[in-house]
Amino acid sequence: MKSLLKHRLAWPVIALAALLLLNQVFRPDFLGLRMQDGHLYGSLIDIMRNGAPTILIALGMTLVIATRGIDLSVGAVVAIAGAASCAYIAASPDPGSPVTAATAVLIAVVAGLVLGVWNGFLVSTIGVQPIIATLVLMTAGRGVAQLITGGQIISVSNDHYKSIGAGYLFTLPISILITAAVFALAAVLTRRTALGTLIEAVGINPVASRLAGLRARNIIWIVYVFSAICAAIAGLMISSNVTAADANNAGLYIEMDAILAVVIGGTSLAGGRYTLVGTVVGAFIIQTLTTTVYTLGIPPEVTLVFKALVVITVCLLQAPKARNLLNRLKAAPKPAAKEAAKEKVAI
C-alpha cells in the first residue's frame, strides 16, 4: 500500500477520484453511462469531450516543459487555426463539401506547423527565452487571428467540419478518438524510440547534451512544432464544436489549463522529467473541476481563481524548498522520513 502511494501518479489519480465522487454526491446520476441513438452519453463522456482540446494542448506542453521550456502561445494558435479554417470554409465556393472541410483542416494544421517552426526558431536558433519568444506570439497572435476574421465571428455550416468537434464514431465522440490517437502517437514516439530520452537529456542540461553529441537544437524545434500542431488541432475542435471562429475568445486562458494539467500530472517545471499519462490525468482533473464548479452553481468565470490557487499550491508542493520544510517537520520524530527525503534529492 505504501509503495503504491509513492507512485508518481498516485496523488493525481486519488484527487481525480475524489473529485468524481464529490460530483456523484451532488448529482446521483453523475457516473452513469447510457446509450442513446447509438451514442454513448453521460457526464464522464462530456468531461472527456469538453476536455479533449485541453488534453491535446497539454500533451504538447508536456514535451515543451520537459525541455525546460514553456509555450504561452497555444491559445493564440488555437484562435489562428480556427480563424484560418473557418475563413477558408466561409469564402470557398462550395462551403458544404467534404473537400472544403479537408482543405480547411489542412490549412489549420499547416498554420500550426508554421507557428511552431517560428517558436522553435526563436528558442533554439536565436536563443530567446521561451517565455518571451512565445509571449510575442501569445499577444500578437490574437491580432493575427482578428485580422483573418476581420474582427467578426465567422460562422460556417459544413457537416463534415462540424463532426470534428461534435461528431460521433463507434459510439464515441470523434474529438476523444482524435485525442487518443495523438496521445498514442506521442507515447509511442517518445517511449518506444530514443526521442523521449533525448528530450529529457536536453531538459536536464542542454549544454551537456549538446557536448555529448545530441542535436539539442533540433529536439527543441521538434517539441515546439508538436505543441503548435496539437494546439491547431485543438483549435479545429473548438471552432467546429460551435461551428464558428471567435478570434477573441477561442482558446482564451487555455495555456493556463495546459500548464496546470502538466504540473498536476507530476511533470516538473524544471524540465528533464515528464509523464504523458500524468498530464492526461491532470487534464481530467481540471475538466472535472470545471464541471464541478458548474454543478455547484458557481459562475464559470470564477474557476479562474480556483485554477490560479491550485497551480500555486501544486508548484509549492513541488518546490524542493517546500518539500524539505515538510520533510523536516515530519522527520523530527521518525528517521525513516529522512531517508525518503534523501531519495527525492537523489532523483
Added chain:
Amino acid sequence: MSPLSTLTPLTLKKPSPASSRLRGGARYAPTLATVGLFLAMFAVGAGMYPSFLSGQVFLNLFIDNTFLIVLAVGMTFVILTGGIDLSVGAVVALSMMVSATLLQQGWNAGAVIVLVLLIGGGLGLLMGLIIQYFDIQPFIVTLAGMFLARGLCYVISLDSIPVTEGFFTGMAQAQIPLPGDLFVSPGVLLALGIVAIAFFVLHHTRFGRTVYAIGGNEHSAMLMGLPVKSTKILVYALSGLCSAVAGILFSFYSLSGYSLAAQGMELDAIAAVVIGGTLLTGGTGYVLGSVVGVLVLGIVQTFIAYDGTLSSWWTKIVIGGLLLVFILLQRLFARKAG
C-alpha cells in the same frame, strides 16, 4: 564577461563605459537606437500627415500612455533583476474593477485609492515572497498571479461599471495648460514624478545598485553581502504597486472598470522596457529608456489612428514585431560584447 566586469558598477558611483556587460559604446547603443527610431518615426509621420508635427501630438503620447509609463517603470526594476512580471495587465484590470465598484457604492475616492494601492502592492509582495522563498520561476508565479487577478475581476462583476465619482471625473477632464496653447493631464505629471523617483532610486541609492548587481550576477551579489533576498521581493512589490497606480491612472482615462480591460498589457510593458534598451537577462538598462520605449509604442498607435485604413489589431502585431526586432538586436549586441 569576466567576473570583475559585473563588480565594477558597484564600486563606482558613475559606471565607466567599459564596466557594463555591453562594452564600449555599445552600452548606450540600444537606448540611443530607440531614440533615433522614435525621431525617425515622428519625422515620417510629419512628412505623411501635416498635422502630425505639433507639440500637442507629442504631448498626447504622454497623455494617452500615462498608465503604460508607470507600468514600464515597475517592469524595468523586475527585468533589471533578471525576472519577469506577467501579472501587471491583470492587476491593472483588478485595480480598475475594485475602484469602480467601491466608488459606485459611495466610497470616498481617497480611501479607494489607498485600498487599491495596498491590494496591488500586497499582491506583488506575495508573489515576490513565493518567488524568493520557494525558489519557483518568476514567470509561473506571476502567470498564476495574472489568472488570480483576472479571476477576481470576474468575481467582482462580468459587466462594465461606469465611474461617475467627482474626483475621478475631475481628474479625467482636468487639463494643465502649458505655454503655446498646449496642455497635459494631471496623470502625466504623476507618471513623470514616478519616473523621476525611479531614476533617483535606480542610480543613486543602495537599493538601485543592488538591483543592477542581482541582474549582473545574483550569486556574486550575494557573496558581496548585498541584501539580495529583500531586494528581489521588493522589486515585485514595487511592480505590483506600479500596476495599481497604473490601474488608477487608467480609471481616470477610461472612467470605467471592465474585467477584460488591459488584456495583453503585460506585453506592452515588457516591449516598452526591451525596446528602451533593457536586457531581458537583467543587469543593463535605464528607466528613461523604458519611457522612450513607451513613446515608440505610442507613436505606432498614433500612426495607425492617423492612417484610418488599418484596423487596431495591427497595433498588437506591430508591437510584437518591434519587440522581436529588439530582442534580435540584443542577441547581436550580447554576442559582440561577450
